Amino acid sequence: MSFLTLTSIQKSFGPVQVVKDFNMSIEKGEFVSFLGPSGCGKTTVLRMIAGFETPSGGGITIDGKSQVNLRPNQRNIGMVFQAYALFPNMNVAENVAFGLKVAGRPKAEIDQRVKEMLGLIKLDHLADRYPYQMSGGQQQRVALARALAPKPQVLLLDEPLSALDAKIRVSLREEIRMIQQQLGITTVFVTHDQEEALSISDRIVVMNAGKADQIGKPADIYNRPATRFVANFVGTLNLIEAKVVDPATNRVSIGDQGVTLREPLGTVKAGDTVSLALRPEAGSTAPDAKGDTALTGEVISSNFLGSVIRTRMKVGDAVISFDMFNSPGLVPPAVGETSTLRFTAGDLLIIRD
Ligand SMILES: Nc1ncnc2c1ncn2[C@@H]1O[C@H](COP(=O)(O)OP(=O)(O)O)[C@@H](O)[C@H]1O
Ligand SMILES: [Mg+2]
Numbered sequence: 001m002s003f004l005t006l007t008s009i010q011k012s013f014g015p016v017q018v019v020k021d022f023n024m025s026i027e028k029g030e031f032v033s034f035l036g037p038s039g040c041g042k043t044t045v046l047r048m049i050a051g052f053e054t055p056s057g058g059g060i061t062i063d064g065k066s067q068v069n070l071r072p073n074q075r076n077i078g079m080v081f082q083a084y085a086l087f088p089n090m091n092v093a094e095n096v097a098f099g100l101k102v103a104g105r106p107k108a109e110i111d112q113r114v115k116e117m118l119g120l121i122k123l124d125h126l127a128d129r130y131p132y133q134m135s136g137g138q139q140q141r142v143a144l145a146r147a148l149a150p151k152p153q154v155l156l157l158d159e160p161l162s163a164l165d166a167k168i169r170v171s172l173r174e175e176i177r178m179i180q181q182q183l184g185i186t187t188v189f190v191t192h193d194q195e196e197a198l199s200i201s202d203r204i205v206v207m208n209a210g211k212a213d214q215i216g217k218p219a220d221i222y223n224r225p226a227t228r229f230v231a232n233f234v235g236t237l238n239l240i241e242a243k244v245v246d247p248a249t250n251r252v253s254i255g256d257q258g259v260t261l262r263e264p265l266g267t268v269k270a271g272d273t274v275s276l277a278l279r280p281e282a283g284s285t286a287p288d289a290k291g292d293t294a295l296t297g298e299v300i301s302s303n304f305l306g307s308v309i310r311t312r313m314k315v316g317d318a319v320i321s322f323d324m325f326n327s328p329g330l331v332p333p334a335v336g337e338t339s340t341l342r343f344t345a346g347d348l349l350i351i352r353d
Contacts (some may be wrong), residue, residue: 001064003186004030006047009058011044011210019044020210022058029184031177033197036207037233042190044138045207046156049188051075058173062153073102078147083161084139086131092142093127097151109133118146120179137168144176148183155180155187161196173200194234198222206230227353231277238278238316239351242266252276255316257295262346275351280310280323283335283343291342295320299333 002025011019019041026032034042043149049060051072060067067075078099086095096117100110120125140160147155157176161169172295177200180187191197197204198218204220206214206229212228225231231239242259244254247268250261254276261276268274283291295322296316308323309332322341325328333339 002026002061003030003135004188005059006045007061009045009048009060010056011041011048011053012056012123015057018210019048019055022211024205026186026213026337027187028063028186031180031187031189031200031202032034032187033191033201033204034207035191035194035197035204036193037236039311040207041210042192042207043158046079046158046188046190048079049154050079050156069300075343076153077149077156078150078152078154079156080140080143080147080158080160082162084143086138086139086142086146088131089129091128091130092123092134093129096125096145098146098343103150108176113149117149120148121145131275136164137172137232140164140172141175148179153186157187158188159190162191162193164264173250176200176307176337177191198234199222206233208233224278226349227352228275229353231351233348236280237321238280238318238319238322238346240276240278240315240320242274242276244270244272246270247283254295254318255345257299257315259293259295259348261348261350263350265350266352273316274323276351277351278347280321281308282347283320283322283341284324285311285313285322285339286324286330290343291344293345293348294337294340296340299335299337302332302335304332307318311339311343313339315341 004026006022006024009019009022020046036042044053048055051070055260092112095113097110100113119126121144123141161172173196201218203215203217204221205212208229212232214221221234225234231237240254242254244252245258246266252259252261252264252274296317297313300312300314302311309326309328310321310323311317311333312321
């Protein structure tokens with residue numbers, strides 16, 4: 001049985017249902033991210049796991065034990081929030097000791113554990129500092145240590161990095177992942193940042209309007225989005241409308257150019273429209289570009305972004321963006337020029353929702 005299970009969780013505020021039939025099974029030691037836009041219900045699900053909200057329906061178990069009738073302080077959960085929620089009148093050591101003190105642990109044990117935790121987040125030297133004397137990144141590391149000190153069964157992190165600047169965000173997410181793996185603690189990490197979720201998770205739940213659209217490993221979510229919503233939210237994706245030419249041979253047309261798909265079209269008939277997704281990094285117009293498929297069109301923009309050159313090309317009614325890795329010899333196609341984008345037919349995914 002999974003360690004943390006959410007079964008048909010629902011939550012309504014008045015007449016508005018913000019979490020709809022949410023299901024998730026998380027294994028012991030797993031790091032799972034809830035990824036979705038603002039307002040899709042991520043925090044509400046997290047607060048139900050922690051016991052700050054009561055589900056309108058459904059069940060929550062940790063290690064086989066139902067949590068639904070337990071108050072927050074009866075659950076064994078550590079939580080880190082977006083805003084720095086350290087106690088301003090306590091120094092670092094006192095903040096980290098807080099949960100253990102409340103639990104009535106003996107002083108020697110608390111001192112030992114605080115020392116261990118400060119070592120884990122590499123802030124031993126700042127034990128006497130107060131929150132206002134530390135950077136945002138340092139405060140969030142203390143918040144993490146405070147959450148972990150009482151040895152919770154589950155760690156919940158609600159957008160813990162979103163108030164930090166870009167560089168710190170990247171280094172701290174890697175540190176969180178390292179500490180999580182070192183302790184083997186079951187973790188739910190909430191974020192609206194797809195790169196963050198892709199880079200540190202064992203699995204991702206992509207949330208859309210109160211339900212899980214797709215659950216999978218980062219590469220599966222990125223490479224094989226199950227819905228249009230996931231395709232759009234996780235990365236920049238071209239969504240191309242194509243016309244079915246011959247269902248038997250998986251032949252479609254984009255503009256007036258024919259393409260044979262790898263993936264079976266299924267039950268459609270000639271003349272139907274199908275939606276196809278193509279990742280911008282899947283194709284290239286470089287002279288040595290390879291692929292069994294080509295689309296020719298007019299280049300309408302070309303932007304040098306440093307490591308990649310992002311070009312947009314018009315094919316019939318579709319505008320297709322593609323990224324080529326920069327290299328000193330690469331001459332990007334010029335605006336107004338007719339160019340041919342080559343890629344593998346297998347990179348064209350059928351979106352079926
Ligand atoms: N206590 C509340 N009362 C009424 N509506 C709420 C309450 N908490 C959250 N909501 C609403 O529920 C929806 C989901 O919110 P939330 O879980 O915070 O989303 P997220 O964390 O994904 O941004 C939002 O529309 C929000 O306004
Ligand atoms: Mg939130």
